[in-house]
Amino acid sequence: MSIVVEHLSHIYLEGTPMAKVALRDVNLIIEDGEFVGLIGHTGSGKSTLVQHLNGLLMPTSGKVYVDGVDLTDKHTSLRAIRQKVGMVFQYPEHQLFGETVYEDVAFGPRNAGLGEQEVEARVKEALGMVGLDYDALKDHSPFELSGGQKRRVAIAGVLAMRPAVLILDEPTAGLDPEGSADILGKIQALHRAGRVTVIMITHSMEDVARMATRLIVMEHGGVVFDGPPREVFAQVDRLKEMGLGVPQVTELMHELHSRGLPVQTNILTLDEAEAELVRALELRRNGTV
Template sequence: MAVILEKVYYKYDVDDNTSEEYGIFDISMTVEQGRTVGIIGKTGSGKSTLMQHLNALYLPQKGKVTIGEFVVDRKSKDLKNLRKKVGMVFQYPEDQLFEETIYNDLAFGPKNLGLTNDQIENAIKGAMEDLELDFESMKDRSPYELSGGQKRKVAIASVLAMNPEILVLDEPTAGLDPKSKKDLLNLLISIKNKRNLTLFFVSHNMDDVFLLTEYVYVMCDGRINFEGSVDEVFQENKKLRDLDLGVPFSVEVLELLEKRGMYNGPLKPMELEELADLIKDILRGNND
């Protein structure tokens, strides 16, 4: 499903007497079916407000949101069918697990969709398989007994069990250890491909955004400050820092090499292996 936002405006009522405005203002974006986009911006820049327009938790006060065949504006009603299509994984989603067994937790959403018991079981099996959770050995266990990384996976599986076409992930790896983090990111990439999802990824971790997404929107004060392909956005190191954001590790290293006069190419984000090759070439080139 494609997602199109046209001049979406949502302002919060704030009951203090400052002139500052909170919300999102005139946001426009077009995300084609199957794309992966990153949304970055410091705390309070409007990322969450924007995300909550994607499944019509908030209705725009002005402008409109088009998701597949659904059009959402300030007067929209009957949004249940839309919400089925958009899976939202909020920060620390495991806090929302509540059933006694993993099976029941995962069945909660599909049951509400009115699926038959067989359909529910299939949806759960599919979601657990995608997250590499073993159905037979885990279905009757309590979600509370699991490790942090496993709990996180169950929480994400409960969203996938609804078979969404759009997946919105808000800091999905926060608080996980480095290994669990890496595993989960790789899983998310393969799930996205396998299910052909349109993916929105919100994160403060610029290396994760670089790894996972193709196109990035940079938010500040409720507006899109700039946007572009990952390569384009992460070359704007000065702009990103001015917005209190970081840059990927590779760009930081290239900056330091540049400062020492060892490098004068583009400050392009890259994976560590590629960066290592580049540094090797720098050293070899100099010695030749």
């Protein structure tokens, strides 16, 4: 299932003195199985863009197709589209409302008109995917859980619709490192198992360097870079100029290179950096001995 975005522009409050261009002429094709990292400053248009992918916002001009279906067509059932393109908003735990964890997670499947048996299966599956114990938690009030658990329940509420595409807007915002690592691990596992295409908005360059297969960088409502992380992060200077930066190890390798240490600069992760530095340092040691 692919998502096609053609010449998408969006203007908030068009025709008023407060009008603001949020997106200008965005063109994208997102294919099945990708893990897209979407980065850019606050206000660069990331959140506006993803809200077009499930019809929460409609283009001012341009088209969005999900699985070949035109979202701007009046006859398109947006409800059906939203089952396919799941969306986890920022701080999703602030949208919990159910009396029990079960009721909350069941909201999506019930809206899809599924039978109670199927709903139960979906809830069980979704809670499992986020690493929560169904039997222990299903009858608990979601408001009594810890912050990290609430977030996982909220994400389960979207996964229970079995979306083919999962959009996450800063899924780790406000969590401590342990909680973040846990959530990201679950998302990566889902992606690896081939269950979802992932589009993740984040501010962490380290996270996307490790997880994403493709990186889209936005600025002032337009796409500036679009490619594999290794290619995008090669633009160290331009990214720094945009105030976005690169993973710390990537920056380190660039600095070392410019100081004359013969290292590769296309390094994204700690493991890669370790291997490359060991290689370079051993070469130097042997050379100088």
